Amino acid sequence: MRTSIATVCLSGSLEEKMSACARAGFDGIEVFEPDLVASDLTPEEIRARAERLGLSLDLYQPFRDFEGVTEELLEANLRRAEARFRVMNRLGIDTILVCSNVATATIDSDEVSAAQLRRLGDLAADYGVRVAFEALAWGRYVNDYRRAWRIVQLADHPHIGTCLDSFHILSRGHDPAGIEEIDGEKIFFLQLADAPELSMDVLSWSRHHRLFPGEGEFDLAAFLAHVLRTGYDGAVSLEVFNDTFRQTASGTTAVQAHRSLYTLADETARRFLDAAPSSSVAPVQAPAGIDFVEVQAEDTRDVEEALEQLGFVFRGQHRTKPVRLWSAGGARIVLNEQYARGDEPHLSGLGLLYADVERAERRISDLDVPRMPRPMQAGEQRLPAFATPHGPQLFLASAPANGAEPGWVGEFEHGYAPDAPSHLGAFDHVNLVSSWETHDETVHFYGSVLGFEKGSVNQVASPHGLVRSRVLRTHDGTVRLPFNVLPAVHEEKTEHVALVSDNVMAVAHQARNRGMRFLPVPANYYDDVRARFDLDDRYVDLLRSHQVLYDRDEFGEFLHFYTRRIGGVFFEVVQRIGGYDGYGADNAPVRLAAQSRLDGARRQG
């Protein structure tokens, strides 16, 4: 599969964009006219540079407002087009994108548009150029790919074909299955963009909210399968612009873009065997569980104190590193004081268990996710480590049979044996944070690279703005990672680890006896809970005395409590009763306000 990307997707000068695309592994680019106009390189210099970088120049775009016009305007449009054909010849580009007329069309007729395109085709032929006609979603008369294709058929000219853009088709809700009725030889170009589900006018949606494949909600694998079934074998190109990544370094965006095409090809091959594009990526595999969470700090004592109060057991210190392991039930937490000078406690690593760890490693590596080096001594188990878009490292470990502990646990010495059965079971979820700049890439990473399911977007009110959140989880719910998106204004990054319990009251009671200071929950909260859920007074008193929060939905109940924040982490213990599958989102503002109060108190003294 030949990969291409429009220069409008990236930030910086045209030279910077070309270098970034080549480095990321793209085969070609679409030249966005304003990038050319603003460049001080001549067309000949651009062509030479592309050759040197090994990039083909696949498309010149866009040419606007051509068809459906009066004869006088048509003459002017042909002159405009001819000037572009000359530039294309200098660039060595053989295909131009002509978008359906938005502004100047006055004649709503397939025949007239076809005849006008035919004249454009004759002119294009003189310059050896092909015209790819595309229906914009907001075209004045032509805003449906099926109509654009009808016009191309009527034009019946070897230099006139169509261009398909997933955004323009799927944003209008048009059925992409009709693509299969198009002659693949007449599809002169293919552009892909994903998008979030939003209900807004398509023009704003397109300008500000396009995403790379796998970051949004469109089924692009199905879309691509329809296109490939026509026999189309041209470039698969990305045309994506939004408010975030035009501000991001072009190199980062290009790598992210290229990876999204590979995961898309992979998904298409997996789901639509009859239309499989070439893909050498190892197949996706959901993790079997969370192996461990790593917390790093110059001094991890406060975290260890909290773990002990919660009922965790000290399992020992690592043979060769200042790293300690604690566990409770199946939850393992690694405390790492190495390379952490001056750091407050923060979540630095997440280990996932895999049935076939080699295959998982190969896939992540095939998709150009950067590896992280880990010093390792003889006899220690190798855990492949990768960078994540949102910060902590990702480790892969082999899932042992029947719930045994993984081999690397044996590298920790001088600790206690795992305790007798306690009220703490395993990780319920790990609540992570991504910045707004990295959030879309994070969604793609867990969704398309690692095969998690993407939940819907929620909003939680904090004292300092709305916090967007989205849960990424495995289909079976074994691994759940709710992500919060930090508001643009800088707030401290706080992440937390939630542990599942079969008796949250008992855990809270024991923790209090061991000296734990809980996150204080205001009395008003319990008045509200009583009123909201019609609970009896004695039960509410019990919740209050343990500082336990409550939620309920049609499926069941949810009890949970929080420790205070220790640097950038805290812990939560949760109990799910019945089929409750949420995270107590209604209680999050109460937690955030309480944490904010403690911060204020700390600042004041």
Add this chain to the structure above:
Amino acid sequence: MRTSIATVCLSGSLEEKMSACARAGFDGIEVFEPDLVASDLTPEEIRARAERLGLSLDLYQPFRDFEGVTEELLEANLRRAEARFRVMNRLGIDTILVCSNVATATIDSDEVSAAQLRRLGDLAADYGVRVAFEALAWGRYVNDYRRAWRIVQLADHPHIGTCLDSFHILSRGHDPAGIEEIDGEKIFFLQLADAPELSMDVLSWSRHHRLFPGEGEFDLAAFLAHVLRTGYDGAVSLEVFNDTFRQTASGTTAVQAHRSLYTLADETARRFLDAAPSSSVAPVQAPAGIDFVEVQAEDTRDVEEALEQLGFVFRGQHRTKPVRLWSAGGARIVLNEQYARGDEPHLSGLGLLYADVERAERRISDLDVPRMPRPMQAGEQRLPAFATPHGPQLFLASAPANGAEPGWVGEFEHGYAPDAPSHLGAFDHVNLVSSWETHDETVHFYGSVLGFEKGSVNQVASPHGLVRSRVLRTHDGTVRLPFNVLPAVHEEKTEHVALVSDNVMAVAHQARNRGMRFLPVPANYYDDVRARFDLDDRYVDLLRSHQVLYDRDEFGEFLHFYTRRIGGVFFEVVQRIGGYDGYGADNAPVRLAAQSRLDGARRQG
């Protein structure tokens, strides 16, 4: 007019919000239930604190999903309500907002909803509480204020009235004139919010894009007039939330909010005399012109060199300050080296001319815009100075008769007399920058405080993201201030001063002879201009040889060139031919790319 504001509008804890509202001059607040629930103050403590601050607690809100339900659910809802009434008694709040049912309504009947509200009224009477029933724009069955009013009429209960919210009414496009058919005594509460014109689903629009009156596009003065004509004399309250100012310090937001109510009252009084609310604010007055622009830097020599090359005349140094004046035609530029240690050149002040400067000063001062102190010596003219939301100071000066220079010019000594007529006339526009956090307040400042007209929002592509821009101008076009909104990612703030010319080629020619280094315009730009506008080669060569840019629309032509950036400012010379009224927006990306290239070259050495 009693002013009030919902605590949801502000960031921080409930205590912080209450203090900010009191300081800003609000008479009362609406208590947003989640703020109460998350607070560790008891209801009695909140009540006592409000009394001490002189704030009335006007409304408890919101109570959701009450009416149109089954009998069983109604019983539960009444219990829920009673728990709130008890809390309200403890708080001393006598009115509760009940929003039309979104989630649980199953009975679409005015009679049933009225009967259920009547039962709520009976219960409310026991607690001395009034219920204000409001139609949410996205209510399941009740989403029109006229229907909510019909139900209230049917309920016919002294403790049941309606609440009007401008957002819910105007976002649906419902005609607010019908408000005048409501009995003013039955309007139990009034909430105001403005909003930008967006086409998206109303719920997202409401959650993320509400604005304070005067910041958006709703005609809230007309809306308020309708309400006041009913005889309504309760609080006028703000319920506004968006993604920006929940992240802003509560004190700043509260002052901005309070000012927006005063300008609204003022506008209502001015436009709708029959429904005039009490307003003691001096009436609005458009400025008669730009008096001067001030540029501040530790060293202003590079700016002065550019001014000389453009044809400005040195008018002298100030008698008592290290401040120099240059002028050309009616354009005066003040160079200020005072208090500028380490500063690069930047736009630090804007002087406006007024026919009645005392009245202008009184208005701005009445609206709590902070004054800026200016050291002044005997015999010097006093120019009142104010802070603007976007940075530079605003100065007010008296407009002299028949285009003479204002009196303060006489304080500058040892310069030249103004030149013989040159090709530079006056300021065409001053292009300013506001951050995204301050942009809405800036729009309000120029629009509602100073009486400028608000243009539509445009987008310009820069190498590092889309730049939103909006022109604020006087009705007659004498003062034009295009504002760019900085993207969230930090870029250097660059502002520029555009001077009008009757012969831009002559000015460019002369400037080049005096050694000016223009902003270099790439050759590709001229190829594109020739093709786009069908210009002849000789004319394009002329443009290119002067590095002059070109634009054309249906009304006329626009010629302009730019100087290079000097610190955070640069200059533009523009010539308008025919009725062209724009700013050459299509050329802005070319300018931004050229500036970015020069920055890159400078960084590389």
